[in-house]
Amino acid sequence: MSQSKDIHLYTASTMNGWKPVVFLEEAGIEYDVTHIDFSQKEQKSEDYLKLNPNGRIPTIVDRSNNDFVVFESGAILWYLAEKYDRFLPQSAEGRSETLQWLMFQMAGVGPMMGQAMYFQRIAAKNGNEDPFAIKRYVDESRRLLEVLNTRLTARTYLVDEQYTIADMATYTWARAYYWAKVSVAGLPHLQKWFERIDARPATQRALEIPEPYWAFFEKRRC
Ligand SMILES: N[C@@H](CCC(=O)N[C@@H](CS)C(=O)NCC(=O)O)C(=O)O
Structure with a gap:
């Protein structure tokens, strides 16, 4: 190359x-x-x-x-x-909202789901099963997904109608709920947002770079 x-x-x-x-x-x-x-x-x-x-x-x-x-x-x-100059609203308010949801992902969704994954997929496999830690991180991840579900009520994307970097950051984590063993049952707005982004060819193409790794998303190719 x-x-x-x-x-x-x-x-x-x-x-x-x-x-x-x-x-x-x-x-x-x-x-x-x-x-x-x-x-x-x-x-x-x-x-x-x-x-x-x-x-x-x-x-x-x-x-x-x-x-x-x-x-x-x-x-x-x-x-x-x-x-x-892409995937970021033009207005100061739109940019601030994008930054807020990006921060929400960076400080919340990613770390909590990451720990839920770690304690169930790695620590447990190595014989370090810790039910307290698992419950803590799975419950907190679920709570954060509920916050996203509420935000997505009557919205196409996290910042209204525009697909932004906040959606990109949040999707890769939230969509891996299967790997974190966090339920998305009863979160219809979040699931519809998944479907919308599942249907974006460029985003789906990205999930095969640098190599395909579909375990995070169960058998389904999202
Ligand atoms: N806050 C960092 C976290 C980066 C991070 O944790 N990357 C993981 C993969 S998702 C990694 O490099 N893991 C390898 C390691 O921990 O050695 C970011 O968002 O860039």
């Missing part, structure tokens, strides 16, 4: 890793992608830590901006949205 595109993305097929891919695919922007191999601990390598001090994915390098580096998936989405 030629290494000449403006955006160089370092990522893997995970909920945080897909967020910038969804943006770039939806915006139709060409980019270079390096698949960070967790099994080889590439995210902790000396070279990678120079880009992302947190040793996690995703990270972007903007070659068209003096190799400016951005880490943290929410900050990457915001940077890309401003750079390309």
